Amino acid sequence: MSHEPEYKDWQQIVELIRSSVDNQQHEMLLTMLMTPDERESLTARVNILNELLKGELSQRQISQMLGVGIATITRGSNELKSKSEVDKDKLKTLLEQGAQ
DSSP states (O other), rough: OOOOOOOHHHHHHHHHHHHHHHHHHHHHHHHHHHHHHHHHHHHHHHHHHHHHTOOSHHHHHHHHHHTTOOOHHHHHHHHHHSOOHHHHHHHHHHHHHTTT
16 A cells, blocks of 8 residues: 655645645744744745845855855855846845835
């Protein structure tokens, strides 16, 4: 008897998170899904992308400000480079709204 996981792809996870937001359960879900270290890493990633999109600091300055390695900043930068300007603008808007 073979068992298969119920969640097989990223879109199912996105839908799970969307559903948790609709039901005001997103904080509980994300807290249970992620360890404290993973939550800290996600916070760093959000800050990295936010600072890169602002374009006010060098990668080295961002690295020092956030206490992360330059390679971590470079990975974030490379990910942004692979996105369209439209998507980058949407992300920038989301990040600006979320920081308020």
